[in-house]
Amino acid sequence: MQTFVLVKNQRKVSNLHNAIRRSKKTNLHPMTLRKLAGDTLIYGSGFILGKVLNYVMIAIYLTWKFDGETEKYGLYTEFYFYVALLLVILTLRMETTFFRFGSEDGQKSKAYDQAAMLLVLTSGIWIACLFLWNTEIAAALQYPGFEMHIVVLGLVLALDILVAIPFAALRLEERPLRFAALRISGITINVIAVLGFLELMPILADGGNAFVQSWYNPEHSLLYVFIANLLGSLFVFLAFFSRYFKMKWNFDKELSKRMLRYALPLIIVGIAGVINQSGYIVLLKTVLPGDLMTNLSEGGVYAAATKIAILMSLFITAFNYAAEPFFFNHSKNKEAKQTYADVAKAFTLVGTTLFVGILMYLDLIQLMLGSSYRTGMHVVPILLMAFFMLGLYYNFSIWYKLTDRTRYGAIISSIGALITVGLSFYLIPLFNMEGSAWATLACYTFMAGACYVIGKKYYRVPYDMGRIGTLVLLALATYGISVFVNGLVDGPLGITLAINTALMGGFLWVIFGMEREMIVSVLRKRSGG
Template structure:
């Protein structure tokens, strides 16, 4: 019980920053879909897809390596890993600066090299600040971590509102023609959706203020022998993360390429990409839960071995992860009928809403995989994680290439789901061989089956009050959790363990 309280408390703390921050960022979907048509946002969907992959190359598994090795010599490995990240980030960023224009031309966006400059700087800042943030997590300085993350996101949201809801309408004359000319000149139409990148860059730069103490404590340090050990541990994680990110992003990278012309009547492939990419953002609710849990669980289970982070507790934590995420899966899925009107402001985006329950479930399986993946990080068999993730990537690629021409962006969603399920099963099999844990897999599968049934019930049109009809399934799940997971004999609920 204590392990659940500890991880739940830390997850809620990290989750506060993650959920509040991502929720504020999520509200930007409202702003972006109001300010731009799907084709105009296509460049953001595509470049952020590539950026997510590049971010892994910039950190190359060193964040996880820090958690694994810092317990031996915290200061030594903090200095060494941050030195390596600063050096490589500088080299990567200079390379992107040098080849910015040719890269953007090859992507179909000539004259947009400035966007890649901004993205390269964002990548460098993300990588360099990742290790100080990892240090805060290891030292359980949650308040500072939360503050830095939230302020950065508030800056990002504020700048998006300034650029797109104030300066853009002023320039177009939507706020009146009598405003001073200099206000109209503050917005440059040629930048357009690129203001989203610029806001992101300025917000990221603000992180250095909050991490100033961690950077003051830093000293340039190098040790080839020690770095070799770090690299041997981390490079399989890098490849695993790359494969995992390709898994998450390849659908958006392949959709525009493999979607036949005229597949969606009256819409281009860029329109389809914009619709899919922005509906995809509605699955952020599950991603938030996974990210918040990883922030607390990773340093805990990769720290010094103790009775509290045993395999039985890992199984218990995994079970409750499934329970909570099933509740989230059902809750979001049955309420999409009003969520879509709130966040996707133009009706052109609504036709892609069917992908959301599928993506939520795919992310749920991915979260279970991340939870189980502790076993190969603890046993230094990170190469197995790479193999599992590459298999998942193969499933994604095959599904997208074969079925996008037939089913459009629905193929992207189902391919992601199939990939996540395959990785979860393979990780479970490997974990039971090398580090067995008493997972409650029958109960967990039962929750997923119940969740799927309740989403189906919520979609039935048999009452005149949609909100009540839709949430009937959610009520069923809540009641089932209360009866199955808690003992009520004493008059108040007690958790069954």
């Protein structure tokens, strides 16, 4: 990811030294952090804006379209859980592996070619399995009759596998604008197609359009959502298609073995991550005492609540997209460890602000959802803190990637997944969906803590844990005061929002006082003016 401008002449070196001297009280490297912040925003426009389009214009829109049909929303969520899980397995985590091997001198093209060839192989195997055994897959999932849904989503998965390395190359080549343009274009096509299928086609069919009437069936609304996704993915694949003709199709057995050896623990990390973040839908479907449709309905309500908490997750995802190549590109700088510590503190500052901001205005934000889905808002604070802890884990996990000890990441993530599953089986029968949220928080808290403690042994980064902990406690205290005061007042929405706005202002005032040096240095123009 685009993160830091290489210093090519003495003038830039001088500017950098001046900037560092200006921020000596915080040991902050403002130009570096501004660059990472800028890239996070650009990747945010590509990934987050894309996700916002996807989540708001599709996922949240569907809570209105499927209002009163929460089980259908649960089914939608479950299908995409399987897509996310298979994407981790079938991409072989080659994006991160490509960053690791492609950042070596003179190895970018060779690493790209080997990674891309491996994914052509996995996507081909997947497509063959899809067409041979879609009926068996549908039966195994307890959804006979959904074979076409599975085929369409399976093709989406295949196309997403094939564009994984081209997208990763844009990140390593520091081309976030093209990355953003392609992401947004693909998802925009997806959104337009969803609206076309679910809004325009019914109007045309009711108006007597013979062509639309010949194929459109409102009972197949979920299938049309998947077809829309396929159209968006196909557009992105075609945009990258020419790259496959520019590759050198020379298989390097030794390099591929090294890459796969590096990637294997990361695949385990990825599988555990998907289970931790999205496996709730299968756990709720399995563990809740109701029948299949009742449990899917409960899962649909919980899934909608996660779409509110996903506002935190989107920031974390954009941060991770920008930070991962950033960490690799700066690993050889002598100030790298201090920079990583500064990044973690900056992440905490933004993350805790998001936590407080979302919760102070949750009564308004929840109105985005269809009325059938608002009963799950009590899990949002738990999920927000869980996703924040996941972000800290991403910060703390850099040591095992830089030192090629990815097996530790696999072990930590696997234990985290076991915590999620184990606690879910224990807590869901007791607390329903809230049990799933607490299991997720416990998992990510363990992962962040374990990664920090073990990392001190192999790659000690001087994280300011005192300040990080203070910011987290301040955010939790602000939320706690809001709950207490509003419980006493028990006023209308306007009074609640006024109280929460005052608390939000107080929180911002306190953290600005605490971190004035860092905030000002990041916001200051690169010229240092």
